[in-house]
Amino acid sequence: MRLRRGPNIDTAEISEQWQPKLYLRIALLVAVLAYVIAFVLENRKHVHIHFVFATASVSLVWLILLSLALGLIGGILLAQLERRRRRRRAG
Numbered sequence: 001m002r003l004r005r006g007p008n009i010d011t012a013e014i015s016e017q018w019q020p021k022l023y024l025r026i027a028l029l030v031a032v033l034a035y036v037i038a039f040v041l042e043n044r045k046h047v048h049i050h051f052v053f054a055t056a057s058v059s060l061v062w063l064i065l066l067s068l069a070l071g072l073i074g075g076i077l078l079a080q081l082e083r084r085r086r087r088r089r090a091g
Contacts, residue, residue, distance in 0.1 A: 043061040 040061050043059070043064060045060055046057050047060050047063060049056045049058060049063065
């Protein structure tokens with residue numbers, strides 16, 4: 001019994017083709033992954049965060065990522081508020 005595999009494509013032809021976009025994407029992915037690993041390793045030390053009534057000790061990388069997330073959420077919310085203001089003025 002033979003299974004159908006779609007159109008006849010010569011596998012030698014595919015393997016011989018140079019695919020620069022694919023290799024560029026793989027190289028960029030590896031570079032970003034290496035950067036993320038280096039970032040985490042460089043920021044492993046614990047820091048103390050002093051609030052008004054309390055102090056917390058947390059890894060620096062988590063503090064940076066939390067700040068990034070809060071900044072992104074704040075930016076998205078501000079953009080939504082600005083969009084609503086423009087719609088009310090136009091309508």
